[in-house]
Amino acid sequence: MREEASAAWLARLRAGDAAAFEELVRTHQHRVYGVALRMLGNRAEAEEIAQEVFLRAHRTLGDFRGEAKLSTWLYAIASRLCLTRLGAAERRLRRADGIDLERVADAREHPGAEIERGEMEAALHRAIAELPEDRRIVVVLRDLEGLSYEDIASALDLELGTVRSRLHRARMDLKSKLERFFA
């Protein structure tokens, strides 16, 4: 991510410069989409949420003070939107009905020689998807997106200790489900 955004570029961004905004989207699209996909487990929903993240950013860029990293700010928006979506009654209902999840580790994505790796990834994705949402977002931001504890605490508006605790619980959960793939 472009962490050292120049003051001039940020100024253009805040002023509503379309080219600067496009650069922002181009730079951060995969990570924002990745968080949404890991959290929601559905490509269409992930794209919808990722798009909404950037549209919200577009609307509120004027309020971005630059105190946090731009990437952390986007992760914060993405996390909130994902958690809100996961908490929506409609989505809970769909999940309960079993209509939902096009898992990220759909077998169609892993044909032929990649089967073993695909199986491991499928198990990994399934294990992530089965984590409680508050733990899942922490492990996604830490182990998949590489954020620091401090950035996670900032993005999720949590105490540092809470981040540590949730991350540890999440990893323990995952370990118990993935031990068969350990070397």
Add this chain to the structure above:
Amino acid sequence: MTCADAREHLTDLLDEVLDPSARAALEAHLATCAECRAELEGLRQTVTLLHRLDAPRAPASFVDRVMAAARPADRVEARRRRRFLFRFPVDLPAGVAAFLLVAVGVGFLLARTPELRVAARLDAPTRAVPLEERYAPPPASERAVAAPAAGETERERAAAERDASSRALADRAPAAAPPARPGVAQAPAPPPKDATPGAPAEATAPAPPEAPAPPDQPAQKSKGEEVQTALKGSRDEARALAKTGVARSAEAPVRAARMQPGGSSDIAARLSVADRATASTAVANLVSRAGGAVVSSTADGDERVLELIVPRAELSRLLEGLRALGALTGEVPPDLAPNVHLVLRIGA
């Protein structure tokens, strides 16, 4: 340090976020506890697996879609700003225009709809006019030159017309009749095309009610009609009677078209009775029995004006029935259409 304490910090150790003293204590425990070391190794491998996951990539067209979705927001925002900035220059004239539009519409409706005008003047009794005055056609010269003054009220126009009728009756010389009262000489005139001298009445069947018949036309008596009432006037006079104080000029064609399904003729008649209400009911019954219909019933001063449509074959019987109710005056023109339009005034 217990195993439980140690395991609580294994993640911190992996992520190297422990302070030096805590780290030293944990490493000392791990050096002596195989189970905790295995736990640590399991966590390390878990994190390794997580790191091996490919990072998802947004769809190829994602940026374009976001930019396309963001652009309308720009436009909406810009439009919102423009509306705010130009609220008064734009909205105020629009409001005024809307008001004017409604006002003109109401005026137009009032002008085009006789019933509204009748309703508007119901509480303003009109002066009783002798029958002869009502039947007398206005002088042609007056019609030709008179034009309704802007802002003239319907009552003034109706009164002026009655005055004109009175003058015509008194002079018996319509073309040369001078104004009886200079102050109210402007009797409403029909549109110029209707005032064309010599225009046949049939050619302008839905013409304004003021259109007078040629002077010789009233002399033509119906041939087979078994009507013995003392009839006088003409079809156009009948229209004038029907519309006296009610509908003038522009609405006449519309009204006539509505009133004359199948091309009915007009008859004006007056029924003098002792009890107007009872007579009105009786007339309605007679019309119904004749297979006709009461098109409208309006009050005009002390009189009740019924507009009737009656099949021509039943007209004689209807007229007989009317004569049984009271003194009937009027005239039946010679060329009646299959459906006869009859305007009957019921009064004392």
